[in-house]
Amino acid sequence: MYVAVKGGERAIDAAHAWLAEERRGDLSVDELSTRQIEEQLTLAVNRVMAEGSLYDRELAALAIKQSRGDLIEAIFLIRAYRTTLPRFGSSRPVDTGEMACIRRISATFKDAPGGQVLGPTFDYTHRLLDFKLLAEGDVAPAPVAQATPGPVPHITEFLNKDGLIEDQPHDDTQPNDLTREPLELPADRALRLQALTRGDEGFVLGMAYSTQRGYGRTHAFVGELRIGLCPVSLDIPELGFAIELGEVELTECETVNQFKGSKTEPPQFTRGYGLVFGQSERKAISMSLVDRALRWRELGEDNVGAPAQDAEFVLYHCDNIQATGFLEHIKLPHYVDFQAELELIRRLRAEATANATANATATALASTDMNEAAE
Amino acid sequence: MSAQTHPASGQIAQGQIAPIHTDQAYNFAYLDEETKRMIRRALLKGLAVPGYQVPFASREMPMPYGWGTGGVQVTAACLTPDDVLKVIDQGADDTTNAVSIRKFFQRTAGVATTEQTTVATVIQTRHRIPETDLSEGQILVYQVPIPEPLRFLEPRETETRKMHSLEEYGLMHVRLYEDIARHGQIATSYAYPVKVEGRYVMDPSPIPKFDNPKLSQNAAIQLFGAGREQRIYALPPYTDVVSLDFEDHPFQASKADHACDLCGSNTAYLDEVIIDDAGGRMFVCSDTDYCSTRRAQGHVGRLGTAQEHVA
Numbered sequence: 001m002y003v004a005v006k007g008g009e010r011a012i013d014a015a016h017a018w019l020a021e022e023r024r025g026d027l028s029v030d031e032l033s034t035r036q037i038e039e040q041l042t043l044a045v046n047r048v049m050a051e052g053s054l055y056d057r058e059l060a061a062l063a064i065k066q067s068r069g070d071l072i073e074a075i076f077l078i079r080a081y082r083t084t085l086p087r088f089g090s091s092r093p094v095d096t097g098e099m100a101c102i103r104r105i106s107a108t109f110k111d112a113p114g115g116q117v118l119g120p121t122f123d124y125t126h127r128l129l130d131f132k133l134l135a136e137g138d139v140a141p142a143p144v145a146q147a148t149p150g151p152v153p154h155i156t157e158f159l160n161k162d163g164l165i166e167d168q169p170h171d172d173t174q175p176n177d178l179t180r181e182p183l184e185l186p187a188d189r190a191l192r193l194q195a196l197t198r199g200d201e202g203f204v205l206g207m208a209y210s211t212q213r214g215y216g217r218t219h220a221f222v223g224e225l226r227i228g229l230c231p232v233s234l235d236i237p238e239l240g241f242a243i244e245l246g247e248v249e250l251t252e253c254e255t256v257n258q259f260k261g262s263k264t265e266p267p268q269f270t271r272g273y274g275l276v277f278g279q280s281e282r283k284a285i286s287m288s289l290v291d292r293a294l295r296w297r298e299l300g301e302d303n304v305g306a307p308a309q310d311a312e313f314v315l316y317h318c319d320n321i322q323a324t325g326f327l328e329h330i331k332l333p334h335y336v337d338f339q340a341e342l343e344l345i346r347r348l349r350a351e352a353t354a355n356a357t358a359n360a361t362a363t364a365l366a367s368t369d370m371n372e373a374a375e
Numbered sequence: 376m377s378a379q380t381h382p383a384s385g386q387i388a389q390g391q392i393a394p395i396h397t398d399q400a401y402n403f404a405y406l407d408e409e410t411k412r413m414i415r416r417a418l419l420k421g422l423a424v425p426g427y428q429v430p431f432a433s434r435e436m437p438m439p440y441g442w443g444t445g446g447v448q449v450t451a452a453c454l455t456p457d458d459v460l461k462v463i464d465q466g467a468d469d470t471t472n473a474v475s476i477r478k479f480f481q482r483t484a485g486v487a488t489t490e491q492t493t494v495a496t497v498i499q500t501r502h503r504i505p506e507t508d509l510s511e512g513q514i515l516v517y518q519v520p521i522p523e524p525l526r527f528l529e530p531r532e533t534e535t536r537k538m539h540s541l542e543e544y545g546l547m548h549v550r551l552y553e554d555i556a557r558h559g560q561i562a563t564s565y566a567y568p569v570k571v572e573g574r575y576v577m578d579p580s581p582i583p584k585f586d587n588p589k590l591s592q593n594a595a596i597q598l599f600g601a602g603r604e605q606r607i608y609a610l611p612p613y614t615d616v617v618s619l620d621f622e623d624h625p626f627q628a629s630k631a632d633h634a635c636d637l638c639g640s641n642t643a644y645l646d647e648v649i650i651d652d653a654g655g656r657m658f659v660c661s662d663t664d665y666c667s668t669r670r671a672q673g674h675v676g677r678l679g680t681a682q683e684h685v686a
Contacts, residue, residue: 008471009478079435084407182430182605185533312531322603325440326520332442332472336465336502336661339647340564340583343631348558 046278052078199318216306262300421609426571445600446518466661
């Protein structure tokens with residue numbers, strides 16, 4: 001008797017109920033609050049905000065809770081929510097020079113105006129499991145230093161004063177919006193940076209790493225990496241001036257890259273740029289390396305065929321929501337197409353077998369003829 | 376359950392229209408009006424240039440890319456409150472993803488749904504064209520994974536767009552010729568490329584090539600949505616659509632060489648189902664509405680049992 005694929009609707013409802021139960025886990029264990037996620041899984045929240053392209057800690061925490069900690073699933077929830085939001089306008093460009101830095105380091109200068117601030121970093125921690133955390137021990141308060149108010153100059157600007165680094169002229173052109181217009185190639189730098197900042201951290205990291213290993217090498221130094229809060233303001237036409245809406249935490253990375261000069265450009269340092277929501281250092285550094293690699297054409301460099309130089313390859317594959325959706329769709333039924341393939345392969349095999357039999361008969365006949373001839 | 380129950384017959388009774396519970400938290404059919412307008416513009420352009428892939432700013436939908444987001448956006452842009460929607464996947468109304476998409480529109484648009492091809496005004500489909508002829512005024516929306524028929528010959532979008540604009544389709548014919556040289560026939564069984572009105576080579580989405588003839592001179596509007604790839608294309612009613620072939624190797628629509636074991640149809644596309652541990656097979660219509668309609672009319676296949684005639 002044939003047991004069929006019936007009751008899809010009931011199966012879906014039951015699966016969702018089971019999922020909800022699994023998400024909650026053991027009922028004798030306290031439920032995780034979104035506030036706890038916001039406060040204690042901050043870097044996960046940051047990643048969801050960055051790749052979800054929506055700066056909202058509470059919603060990101062909710063998405064992480066709902067997705068059982070699957071960050072790509074959480075990013076997907078945020079993206080699907082974000083797409084329904086109305087747009088009131090565009091903020092003024094944030095001035096990262098005004099950033100209240102919690103971390104600011106340069107790998108190119110030992111010190112610089114504004115100083116180096118290590119901040120809350122995993123760097124230099126020994127990666128030893130801290131078994132004390134199993135017992136949820138309290139944390140001793142960290143020492144506090146006096147904040148230095150005022151703008152913090154960008155370190156690359158010191159190089160710019162000597163003309164040692166390429167100048168990036170101020171440009172007020174309204175950039176295209178990746179979320180409102182289809183991606184069309186060639187994409188300008190603003191669009192590439194948009195795609196990279198919401199691109200999958202793992203993918204962008206892999207691309208950046210490949211340039212370090214020689215696939216489109218760009219010899220990057222971290223000129224400056226800074227993390228902190230930046231004010232966001234919006235021009236209100238009715239008021240005739242901009243008002244501050246709030247602050248966003250940003251990670252900005254500027255790389256200084258060797259450049260021997262080309263037919264069009266004199267030898268000078270060049271720039272790679274990364275800017276990501278939240279404390280997302282790995283992503284910001286990766287982004288700036290890939291940004292620099294993608295600039296080969298405007299700088300007159302050779303295309304050595306490296307993946308990270310290929311804008312079409314990078315931009316079409318960096319979005320994890322697109323990638324995971326298409327990858328996972330092969331779980332869906334394909335039996336109509338598979339049936340067509342079954343018919344085809346049966347027909348091809350039948351013909352191949354028939355040909356083989358015919359050939360064998362012909363060969364046998366030929367050898368009989370030859371034997372007869374020899375006799 | 377006996378063999379006379381179709382493997383994927385739905386829970387919505389034939390001819391009935393499902394009840395309506397709309398989610399008021401979202402705009403009609405989920406998308407905001409501006410987005411729907413943008414999609415309609417792309418659809419109109421697609422209809423004006425049949426077979427041409429129109430870029431559109433695809434939105435993130437609450438279902439994953441690759442699961443019909445293109446089709447869902449096109450359907451959302453087409454739906455009006457009076458529409459009657461049918462959703463099929465693999466020809467069946469009851470496959471899980473068809474159920475999920477139908478539920479989505481019940482929830483966000485509150486439109487009536489049906490399983491009957493003849494009653495529906497909008498049909499969203501994945502991988503099949505219904506067996507029953509469509510009529511004027513109906514819209515068939517296809518979910519498209521890879522809209523570019525040349526993609527597996529040339530991975531770069533920048534190149535394939537150039538090839539389309541120059542009508543440079545030699546590469547496709549070379550591929551089909553290589554199939555013939557190697558296998559004695561064109562070894563493409565689904566997503567079989569077509570030429571539209573003698574101009575654009577188009578991917579008909581992964582329908583089996585059995586369905587290709589139905590693309591041509593169809594009375595319904597056929598719309599194709601590829602969400603992840605951000606492309607829309609279209610066939611207005613009564614468009615000429617020709618499956619690519621050679622004079623000495625003409626296109627052949629093929630299907631399993633059987634009759635439906637439930638309704639006895641000799642002409643419908645069939646699914647093959649393994650029914651026992653010994654690998655026994657049965658063949659049933661992939662189009663569940665077509666099959667159950669025939670059985671209601673008294674047709675009985677090899678493993679089917681007669682149904683009471685529904686007046």
